[in-house]
Amino acid sequence: TVWPDTRIQRCLFHVQANIFGLTGMRPRLEAGRRLRRIALALPRVRDGAAAADWLASYNQWEQDFAGFLDEKSEYADGSVNDMHQRLVRARRMIRGRIREGRLFTFLDEDLTENGTIPSTNNLIESWNGRIRDMLRHHRGLRLIRQLKAICWWCHQHTEHPETDAWLAANAVTDERLESLYRKAWENSPQGRYETFGIPMRHGTGIDWNDFHTRVDWPSND
Incomplete structure (x- = not known):
């Protein structure tokens, strides 16, 4: 870690979105509906008292549905898994x-x-949006050129950009970019699998429960 003492703030908007992704927008189960209401309240936290209330409401949810979330399903092959997998994942x-x-x-x-600290990364996302817009206006660049264009754009938008001569002398080389990209690729789940044959972790494959139901499908016979 370059700055080990740096404090980190999770983007509350994305935490909320992660919860919504597991509960769905219109949960059928009471546990899902309650958790979705708790998630809706997260970005509204503005002070310590509200944060304590939010944590208390979540802890109460865990207590109220502890037995429900611990329910298991046994499948025909003898395997056992959580009955309410998405809510269990949300809890975890x-x-x-x-x-x-x-x-x-x-x-x-x-x-x-020295001033307020944002609870979301909206400011960062706005800069990312400008970078994406720049790349859209320069379509056709190969990957290395895209990375160099991003480096150039970020440099030109700093408070005190260096001279063109400095930029030419200190620009990141193609070899350096290719090395960094390869390291990032080899550390990704897909890259580890293709490069070293390491199986991908859970969550990147097909879930049996996505294609089956726990009850008999109604018949029209």
């Missing part, structure tokens, strides 16, 4: 976010002495 994800202590960093008084 939220527990991890709470445990890492990065949900409400923006409320730390020691960090807000």
Whole structure:
């Protein structure tokens, strides 16, 4: 880690979106509906009291549906899995976010002495959008050229850009970019599989439950 003491704030919008992705927009089960309401309240947290209330509401959800989430399904091949897999995944994800202590960093008084801290990465996303727009206006560039264009764009939009001579002398070389890209690829699930034969982790394959139901399908006979 380059800056090991840097405090990190999770984007609350994306945490909310991750929960919605597991509950769906119109959950059928009461546990899903309750969790979705809790997720809706997350971006509205503005102070320590609201953060404590949000954590309390989530803890109450876990307690109320603990037995429900622990229910198991046994399949014809003898395997056993969680009956409510998506909600169990949501619980695991939220527990991890709470445990890492990065949900409400923006409320730390020691960090807000010089101004407020955003709870989302909307500002970053706006810059990413401008970079994507630049690439759309320069279609046809091969990958290395795209990466160089991004480096150039970021440099030109810094507060005090260097001279053209400095940029030419210190520009990232094609070889350096290719090396960085290969390292990133080899560390990705698909890259590990294709490069080293390491199987991809759970979540990248087909889920049996996506194509089957736990009850008999109604017949028209």
